[in-house]
Structure formats: structure tokens, C-alpha cells
Amino acid sequence: MPNLAFDTAHLFAGGLVLVSFVLLYQDRLTSLLNIYALHAFVLALAVAWQADIQNAPHLYVTAALALGFKAIIIPVALRRIVERLGIHREIETVVGIGPTMLAGMALVALSMVVMLRVTAAAAPIAREDLAFALAVVLLGLLIMVTRLNAVSQVVGFMSLENGLILAATGAKGMPLVVEISVAFSVLIAFIVIGIFLFRIRERFDTVDLAALDQFRGERR
């Protein structure tokens, strides 16, 4: 049943966009991290489904990585850091939730218009995946620019990266996907260790980037 394969892939990819929207309006760090774990879980489902319908067993590695590393280890580690720093209550945002959601909708519409138009020649399953993936990437960027807090910026970056993995697995037969997902996991591990080190060294009193931004080198 080719339609079932297509519809399920569509469902998971669309689900990822939906969870990105949920990330967009979270105003507490702990719930943001929970939703991020859900985001990674949906990604793992989407990638595993792609591995099944493409007959590409190596993609199961990427799916397992998404499930074990991104959906469990990273959220747990970040939650511990957040608790230790005592910043689990509120997130400072630059713009209100209303305008952010409107901007998010505009970005999703933009990615649909752009990607569906330019990929007319590609296979329909890859088209939809790419369009959804671009939406997740743009929403991740939006999360990064509307948050002042370092941890939530990292969550934004990680959701952006989930969009990239979705795009890479959706492009049928793309080589090096596993290697790229491992490379990204290393990058994320570095970021998380970085946050942790900042805390250990106690160089920063806060992980609120607005407070770090006093330094420009010019005003000393």
C-alpha cells in the first residue's frame, strides 16, 4: 500500500512542524525541555519510518540516535543544568507570543510556497518532507532569535537541527546521513558541555545572554 507509506511519512513530518509550534510558545524552561524531548521522539519515528519504506537499514542508526541521545540524554542533562542554575521558571522573550506565532505561520507558509514550487520535478514524498523540514528549520531560527536565554537558544538550535535530519533522511538514498547526524550530535554535546562548563567555572552569574552582552570590547 504505497498510500499508507506516503501518508504516514506525511503525518510524522507534519507532526514535527506542529511540535515546533508548541516549542514556540513555551514560557517555562522545564516544559520547553519536555516538548523538545517530544520533538526528538517524533523525529525518531519519522526517520524510522523512512528507513522502513526506503529499505535503508542504516537510517535506523540515525533514528536510534535521535531517540536515545536527543530524546532522553540531552533533555535530562539540560534539565539538571537548569535545576542547578535555578532558572527553571521563566524565559525572557524578545517579542510577545502573539506576534511570534504569527511570524511562525508566515514562515511555514513561506517554506511551503518556496519548496513546493521549486521541487516540482522531485518525488512527491521528498517534496513534502523538504517543505516540512524547511518549516522546522525556519521555526528553529525563530525560536533562537526570540529567546534571550542560552538554554532555550540551544533548544531552538537543536530543533533546527532535527529539521535538517528530517530533510536529509527524506532525500532518498542520500549518502553520509548517518555520519552527518553523528557529527551534529557531537556538536550538540559540545554545546551542552559548554553550558555546563560555564557554570562550573562560574564565569557567568547567569546564562541570560542579555546579561552577557554587556561586553562589546568597545565600551571598556
Next chain:
Amino acid sequence: MSDLVFARVEWVILIPLGAAALLALLPGYRLTARLNVAAAFLTLLAALSLLFTPHPAAGTYLLVDDLNVVFIALNTFVGFTTSVFSASYVGHELETGRLTPTYLRFYHAMYQLLMCAMNVALVANNIGLMWVAIETATLTTILMVGIYRTHEALEAAWKYFILGSVGIALALFGTILVYVAAQPVIGEGLNAMVWTKLVAQAGKFDPALLNVAFIFLLLGYGTKVGLAPLHAWLPDAHAEGPTPISAVLSGLLLNVALYAVLRFKMLMTANAGAVAPGPLMVTMGLVSLIFGAFMLYRRRDIKRLFAYSSIEHMGIITFAFGMGGPLANFAGLLHMTMHSLTKSGIFFAVGHVAQAKGTQRIADIGGLTETHPWLGWSLVAGVVAIAGLPPLGIFMSEFLMVSSTFARAPGLAILLVLGLLIALGALFLRLNGLAFGEPRGQSHPVKASYGPLFAHLALVLAAGLYLPPQLVAWFQHVSQLLG
């Protein structure tokens, strides 16, 4: 000659990789600093052997052609001279206690890993491998920028981290789109990511998809080139890291990112239906040039000053490659080479100046030509060179660029000249305070290594006076390749 064991492209990757592993294990300043220099020298020899032997056939992962050989030779040469400078620089940092022996070991290992990653990015024939290499290079430089662990250094590293990660994420999306465009023509699997195969078949790709892909690649790798308005990480990273890293960042890593953009530009020009990449690059280049030039006026930190000058010069080079055509490409290649040599030379001088003065604040540095004549006058020579005055090499390339642009688009040439003049004014304004007048600030004796500095300045002067015909023919050939 091609069966020489030494003349294999793998060596430029394996030597630094092995050295990185070794340096991570060995203690002691004297030994590791020398080993670092020796490894960089061996890599340089391996790269030079590539110049003089016929290129091996392109593989699935690695490629040597006339274009990247220029980049590899420049990369390994500056890598070698910087390692010589770094040996004396870190010696001083150890004495003053800014670096501990453990961090020094880490620093040397990261230096070689960075050289390895940059060389992989340059010889990669696979756009996925190229992306992974550039990501690794970014990671190692982030770690080195934060190595002093001061508040400022950590903040600079964090900013570089976030912006660099977003940049490489966008570049990956572009890379995936190129694969999606290639897949219907070339077929699934590894072949659809091999650059030589991509460029041979690019005419049959879907132009609309390539257009979108190029936008992502230009923005992504453009962040790493430091093009305005994506440059925000660059001044901080240059100012807060160890000075050898500033030299390698400005002189090499920006070039490697630009090389990636050039490869994809060649892919775009091979497709008749795709939008011309030139105007985009010209616009970003001019914006960076003029923005960088104006920003030079308000700098109070000496390393930031030259970081903004790097933004300005990367703008000029991107502009030249965006204009395209044999003459502009030639000027772009020459300017890239001259800028790498001059800017890393300036950073060698600045590193020792900052050590001699105990500060990077421009207000606390003055009268260098009196207190430290050798350092002071070489800084003057470097700034004269980077400002583009005759008879030095940068004057040659800028002159070529301006004259070729005047023939094709006089309006753009006026903007180009305007940017160059604004930058020249700012540089001389600052240089006057730094090098001449009453000596200001404290003054420590410093054991500087002048070898790398003079070697770079001599090469820039020699290139301004006389370019060997072989080099000219080589660059002309590469310019034609770039289209």
C-alpha cells in the same frame, strides 16, 4: 614522478592528524612547540609536492585540481609560518601564566586538528565531506577562541558557537538541496554528492532547486567567510583568542569557507537556467567592504581593528569573484593570496605588540617605532601593505580589480574605490597613533620571532614588484576555470 610515495594527497591530511594525536599525549613546551613546527613543515612539503606532480585522478572523496592546489599551498605555508610564530608566542604566554601546560597541550593538538580539517575541506571531492570538514574546523577554532577562559573569551566563543552553528546548519540544508537536485539525473547514492560528477551534469539539474540551494549555501558558508551582515562573530573571535589563532582565522579559515562558496558558484554557472550567482556575491561583497571600512574608525582594540579589516578584505575578494571573468577572477585570487600573507603577518606583529605592551587597547599603545623599532616598523609596513599602497602586492590586485570593474560597471567601481579610500583613511589614522608620536603605556621586553613576519612582508613586496610568469600563467588558468 607520480609514483613518488610522498606526492600523495592523503599526506596533507594524515600528517596533521597524526601530529594532533601525538601532541595531545606529549607534555612539555619545548618539545611540543618544535613538534608542531615540524609537523606543519612536513605538511607544507607534502602540499608543495602536489604542485609539482601531475594530479591524480579524482576519487569519490578526494580531488586535486588546479584550483584547490593554490589554496592548499597557501594554507600549508601560512600554517607553517604561524606555527613558528606560535612557538615564541605561547612561550611568552606560559611565562606570564595566561596558559597552563595542560591547556598548551590541548592548544597544539587543536592547532594540528584545525590544519587537518581545513586541508580535508580543500581536497574534498564530496560536498558532504566538505561540510563535515568545515564543521570540524569551526569546532576546533571555537575551542581555541575560548582557551583563555576569561569572561570575554568565553562570551566570544559562545557567540561564535551559536552563529557558526546556524551558518553550518544552513549550509547543510543547501547541501541536501543540491543532492535532491542531482538525484534524478545522477541516481541515488554517493555519486550524487561527488563534486566532479555534479559539475559535469549540472546543466541537467532543476534550475529552481539549484537557486534555492545556492541561497542557503551562500548564507551558510558566507557566515563563515564573515560577510556582512553575518559577520557578528568575527571581531570577538579574533580579539579574544590567542593571536596565532587570529592569524589562522583571518588568513586561512575565511579562505576555506570562500573556497566552498566558489565550488558551488562553479556548479551554478554550469547550469544555464539557474540564476547568475555573480550579482548576489557582488552585493554582499560591496556591503561588507563599505561596512567594514566605516567600522574601522571606531575601534579601540588593536586586534578588533584588524578583524574588521579582514571583513573588508573578504568583501573585496567576494566582490571580485562575483564580478567573474578572467581579469576579475585573477585579481580575486591574487588579492586572496596577498591578503592571507599580509593579514597573518600583521597579526604576528600585533601579537608581539600586545605582549610587549601588556594590552590590546589602542589608547594604551603609542610610539612603537621608538620603543620597539623592529616591531613598530614592521607593523607600519604591514599596514601600508594592507591599505593597498604601491609598490606592495595588494596594490597590484586592487588596481587590477578597479580597472577591470571600471571597464564593465563604472558605478560599482566608484563604490569599490570609495570603500578602499575610507578604509585607507581609518587605517592610517590608527597607525599614526600606534606607531608614531610620544611612547605611551607600559613597555616590556619581548622575545619576538621575526622570521615569519619578515618572510610574509618580503613575499608581499616581491609580488608587488615582480610576479613570476609561471605564477601569472597558473593564476590565469585557474581564473578561466572559475568562469
